[in-house]
Amino acid sequence: xxxxxxDRHGLHGIMARFADPEQLLEAANxxxxxxxxxxxxxxxxxxxxxxxAIGFTRHWVSLVVLMGGLAGCVGGFGLLWWIAVIAYPHNxxxxxxxxxxxxxxxxxxxxxxxxxxxxxxxxxxxxKLPMPYxxxxxxxxxAERASVDRFFLCIESDDPKFDRAxxxxxxxxxxxxxxxxVEK
Amino acid sequence: MKIEELEQKAIDPGPDKIxxxxxxxxxxxxxxxxxxLMPVEKTPRxxxxxxxxxxxxxxxxxxxxxxxxxxxxxxxxIVIPIAWGYAIVNFVWWIGIGHAxxxxxxxxxxxxxxxxxxxxxxxxxMTLFAVAxxxxxxxxxxxxxxxxxxxxxxxxxMWLWPQPxxxxxxxxxxxxxxxxxxxxxxxxxxxxxxxxxxxxxxxxWQALTxxxxxxxxxxxxxxxxxxxxxxxxxxxxxxxxxxxxxxxVSFDFAISLLPGWHTTIFPPYFVAGAIYSGFxxxxxxxxxxxxxxxxxxxxxxxxxxxxxxxxxxxxxxxxYGYMMEAFMSWYSGNPHEMFMYMNRATxxxxxxxxxxxxxxxxxxxxxWSRKVRQNVxxxxxxxxxxxxxxxxxxxxxxxTSLHRDFLPSSWGMYYPxxxxxxxxxxxxxxxxxxxxxFVRVLPSISIFExxxxxHHLAPHIADDDLAPQTGMGx
Numbered sequence: 221x222x223x224x225x226x227d228r229h230g231l232h233g234i235m236a237r238f239a240d241p242e243q244l245l246e247a248a249n250x251x252x253x254x255x256x257x258x259x260x261x262x263x264x265x266x267x268x269x270x271x272x273a274i275g276f277t278r279h280w281v282s283l284v285v286l287m288g289g290l291a292g293c294v295g296g297f298g299l300l301w302w303i304a305v306i307a308y309p310h311n312x313x314x315x316x317x318x319x320x321x322x323x324x325x326x327x328x329x330x331x332x333x334x335x336x337x338x339x340x341x342x343x344x345x346x347x348k349l350p351m352p353y354x355x356x357x358x359x360x361x362x363a364e365r366a367s368v369d370r371f372f373l374c375i376e377s378d379d380p381k382f383d384r385a386x387x388x389x390x391x392x393x394x395x396x397x398x399x400x401x402v403e404k
Numbered sequence: 405m406k407i408e409e410l411e412q413k414a415i416d417p418g419p420d421k422i423x424x425x426x427x428x429x430x431x432x433x434x435x436x437x438x439x440x441l442m443p444v445e446k447t448p449r450x451x452x453x454x455x456x457x458x459x460x461x462x463x464x465x466x467x468x469x470x471x472x473x474x475x476x477x478x479x480x481x482i483v484i485p486i487a488w489g490y491a492i493v494n495f496v497w498w499i500g501i502g503h504a505x506x507x508x509x510x511x512x513x514x515x516x517x518x519x520x521x522x523x524x525x526x527x528x529x530m531t532l533f534a535v536a537x538x539x540x541x542x543x544x545x546x547x548x549x550x551x552x553x554x555x556x557x558x559x560x561x562m563w564l565w566p567q568p569x570x571x572x573x574x575x576x577x578x579x580x581x582x583x584x585x586x587x588x589x590x591x592x593x594x595x596x597x598x599x600x601x602x603x604x605x606x607x608x609w610q611a612l613t614x615x616x617x618x619x620x621x622x623x624x625x626x627x628x629x630x631x632x633x634x635x636x637x638x639x640x641x642x643x644x645x646x647x648x649x650x651x652x653v654s655f656d657f658a659i660s661l662l663p664g665w666h667t668t669i670f671p672p673y674f675v676a677g678a679i680y681s682g683f684x685x686x687x688x689x690x691x692x693x694x695x696x697x698x699x700x701x702x703x704x705x706x707x708x709x710x711x712x713x714x715x716x717x718x719x720x721x722x723x724y725g726y727m728m729e730a731f732m733s734w735y736s737g738n739p740h741e742m743f744m745y746m747n748r749a750t751x752x753x754x755x756x757x758x759x760x761x762x763x764x765x766x767x768x769x770x771x772w773s774r775k776v777r778q779n780v781x782x783x784x785x786x787x788x789x790x791x792x793x794x795x796x797x798x799x800x801x802x803x804t805s806l807h808r809d810f811l812p813s814s815w816g817m818y819y820p821x822x823x824x825x826x827x828x829x830x831x832x833x834x835x836x837x838x839x840x841x842f843v844r845v846l847p848s849i850s851i852f853e854x855x856x857x858x859h860h861l862a863p864h865i866a867d868d869d870l871a872p873q874t875g876m877g878x
Binding site: 266273289300342354356366368 | 564584589596599
């Protein structure tokens with residue numbers, strides 16, 4: 221039964237469960253050392269160095285935020301300048317239309333607003349969230365405890381080195397609490 | 405520890421520890437999640453009572469705004485020359501209260517103060533709800549509130565645009581930005597905990613609701629990596645923002661030419677006052693909440709002590725501000741400035757001025773003593789006094805400066821009407837209602853950050869018998 225189901229739908233990967241974040245960190249390091257590249261680790265809180273251990277060293281969140289901030293800054297100032305100089309010029313006691321110091325507060329607020337929005341939207345988009353379905357939740361102990369007190373390492377089936385039996389044997393020697401196959 | 409035990413007892417570990425000993429990842433999760441997932445019949449009775457009182461008080465806002473929209477702003481006590489009245493007093497008071505949340509979340513995050521962890525979520529929610537109250541007042545005060553959207557620059561058929569040199573327009577941008585950034589900061593902080601709630605949910609509908617809100621968060625290391633960067637940057641952005649918001653609010657006053665308003669000390673002194681009142685409100689709300697939901701082992705005496713110290717510190721900055729106001733009005737040699745200050749201290753509103761000095765400067769000096777900071781009823785009392793004091797401060801600034809300006813022929817008196825009081829009471833009720841609902845329907849302490857604290861305390865805790873034996877000092 222299980223075989224036919226998996227043959228039809230395929231495997232997402234093989235997942236090992238650990239009781240301790242340090243154990244997971246070591247397992248991740250060893251998996252990377254053994255040549256696995258397509259994997260992910262799952263923890264109930266951020267663990268320092270874990271992303272680097274699975275070979276994830278570069279993300280673009282800060283760049284996106286910088287872009288958002290710059291857009292807010294230029295857009296905000298541009299809007300005010302256009303209002304005050306072109307669209308609706310007001311002569312207040314002969315003062316210049318282009319009174320840029322008075323535009324600083326709103327320009328600042330626009331900068332912060334767009335930078336903040338782009339940090340959240342950018343982070344979610346790059347994480348591909350919201351995601352209503354993901355195969356890892358098919359593992360029962362993952363669905364129950366991955367967000368509470370257990371630490372998971374999943375080597376994914378599209379890794380070139382992935383082999384159902386060998387990968388399972390590799391994970392088992394890392395002293396996990398449990399190794400399970402993740403159905404797609 | 406069993407969950408039944410967790411519900412029953414909670415022992416405050418004292419002023420040295422930010423978390424009671426004996427917690428592990430699972431028990432701390434259940435402990436916090438329990439305030440949300442406990443069955444309805446187990447809800448503390450005090451919670452229901454607070455909810456009821458808050459709901460009744462909120463009717464003041466409902467009735468007050470209906471009457472206001474029907475009759476016009478004349479139902480309030482505002483007159484010329486005191487056109488601002490309670491609406492602006494309350495606006496500044498509420499927005500000030502909102503400042504502590506962002507301060508705790510953002511500035512203490514950047515300063516790596518680990519005692520922020522148990523109270524940041526709570527105070528972020530407080531910020532959000534306080535800013536929501538604040539945001540209503542300018543609209544209510546507008547006279548023709550249905551034209552409120554004119555504040556926003558948009559291409560209208562009248563070819564009119566807001567005046568970008570006016571601090572009142574800056575205010576619109578500052579407050580809406582602050583509300584938006586506070587909301588996303590709070591929500592993003594909640595996402596991993598919403599995933600926990602989804603996985604711990606006891607009913608299908610809970611799992612579905614939390615599942616949708618958590619957007620499929622699964623705790624991937626790659627996700628955490630981006631998440632932490634985004635969160636840190638949000639903290640970095642919110643820090644100057646929180647300072648800018650009350651600065652802009654103070655510009656509403658400082659950029660005018662009125663004696664008592666036209667002063668350069670307003671921005672820093674407003675920001676300090678905002679943080680002062682915000683911390684007072686956090687203390688006012690956290691003390692009952694931690695008792696009712698038995699959270700004394702997570703919101704410990706150390707948290708209360710730290711907040712007491714911060715209240716004392718910001719209170720002293722505020723006191724310095726008052727002193728400088730007095731000094732500058734004398735040193736300026738300007739008769740209008742001198743008259744303004746004498747009028748505050750000896751004029752028709754002198755009672756409120758001296759009450760303000762007592763509430764904001766004299767009584768909080770008791771926080772120098774550990775016997776006050778580490779005594780729950782006394783600290784609670786001081787926090788209430790500061791809340792009142794900060795409201796009086798805004799009253800004094802708004803009313804006394806307006807009621808007697810340069811021309812004695814235009815002097816007047818301001819007396820609030822019952823509708824002023826109804827709306828003020830109503831917003832307090834609405835705020836309390838939102839807070840009361842929040843602590844029951846969402847995890848009011850950041851679970852994943854408490855797990856991080858536990859991890860730093862003792863890296864190897866997996867099973868109950870290996871639980872850490874000690875908390876952490878500073």
